[in-house]
Amino acid sequence: MLVLGVESSCDDTAAAVLQDGRTILANVVSSQDQVHGPYGGVVPELASRQHVQSILPIVDGALKHAGATLKDLDGFAVTYGPGLVGSLLVGLSLVKGMSFRTGIPYVGVNHLEAHLLAIHLEHEVAFPYIALIASGGHTLLYSVRGIGDYLHLGGTRDDAAGEAYDKVAKLMGLGYPGGRPIDQLAKSGDPSAIRFPRAQIKKCAYEFSFSGIKTAVWHYLKGQGEDQWKSHRADIAASFQEAVVDMLVGPTIKAATANSVDRIVLAGGVAANSRLRTKMKQKADAAGLQVYYPAPKFCTDNAAMIALTGYHLLKRGRRDDFRLNADADLTL
Ligand code: KG4
Ligand code: ZN
Numbered sequence: 001m002l003v004l005g006v007e008s009s010c011d012d013t014a015a016a017v018l019q020d021g022r023t024i025l026a027n028v029v030s031s032q033d034q035v036h037g038p039y040g041g042v043v044p045e046l047a048s049r050q051h052v053q054s055i056l057p058i059v060d061g062a063l064k065h066a067g068a069t070l071k072d073l074d075g076f077a078v079t080y081g082p083g084l085v086g087s088l089l090v091g092l093s094l095v096k097g098m099s100f101r102t103g104i105p106y107v108g109v110n111h112l113e114a115h116l117l118a119i120h121l122e123h124e125v126a127f128p129y130i131a132l133i134a135s136g137g138h139t140l141l142y143s144v145r146g147i148g149d150y151l152h153l154g155g156t157r158d159d160a161a162g163e164a165y166d167k168v169a170k171l172m173g174l175g176y177p178g179g180r181p182i183d184q185l186a187k188s189g190d191p192s193a194i195r196f197p198r199a200q201i202k203k204c205a206y207e208f209s210f211s212g213i214k215t216a217v218w219h220y221l222k223g224q225g226e227d228q229w230k231s232h233r234a235d236i237a238a239s240f241q242e243a244v245v246d247m248l249v250g251p252t253i254k255a256a257t258a259n260s261v262d263r264i265v266l267a268g269g270v271a272a273n274s275r276l277r278t279k280m281k282q283k284a285d286a287a288g289l290q291v292y293y294p295a296p297k298f299c300t301d302n303a304a305m306i307a308l309t310g311y312h313l314l315k316r317g318r319r320d321d322f323r324l325n326a327d328a329d330l331t332l
Contacts, residue, residue, distance in 0.1 A: 004075075005017075005310055006059065013032070013055050015059045015062035016028065021120075028303075077314070079092075108324045121305065123294075128146070128261050134270035134271055135270060139156040162177070168214055179272070188238075197212055248270070253280075
């Protein structure tokens, strides 16, 4: 079964062609980082305009790369939520149009479900597993018991982990998105130089909170003065990162052990973080658990994971009609 996946939920325009749910024939992403960089965050109106400009060349490029044409496809898969409504509408409208024109079926895909399943693009991971989605918009823990069978365990009470990275990077003048530059800078810093607070939600072991750490970094920078803090930027980045990583690792390991699940899967842009990958592996090894993480290009937003999820939906006979609408607050 040949599926074209399309993703435009936030600030990446992406298309992918997937054969039989396992062979990636094309995976194309156009990032809008340069457009949003000067603002230090995604500007929704600019994001949708940029998607409108990029989406046709991206879809054409994916088909060309796969050596396929529209008529070779067995189905379309497109993200219909959650995300920015203007951005979602661009991908969804295009796919509806292509489906209407060709008579080839399409399915709408939940972006979060796609992150949960992205690991299967590269690894055979048995169910059940505990999945941590950590991205710019979400920090969520699920028990994934099978395809379509997801138990929500917890999530962030305020900011997402990636949002904390982006905001701290903005405070430190490291550009947008901030995850990768902080990850890089932290490599030459001392993670124990500054003890930033690790928020814990006492009554809910699987909940997270990242708004406090951002404020703590702000106070630290203000207290030091620019010249002083700039002289040990790498230590600040490493110490901030260590606190975020600790806050992500603790509840994830606890979720696995308390639910007697011995596999952990990381997903979302923050799962590309080198320290998170290392520390999660160390703690999981110590607890006798296995950790799987996708290649960085499948952690951040991509259409291969949308095509994969769509493939499973189509295989189960799901077809969406043209009344399906974008849902900015779609849950799983
Ligand atoms: O999954 P994603 O591409 O988009 C959303 O659905 O949000 O995640 C983007 C987020 C951004 O906040 C970015 O700063 C963060 O992932 N990110 C990282 C790294 N690479 C991307 N955070 C920490 N370390 C990284 N290496
Ligand atoms: Zn995402």
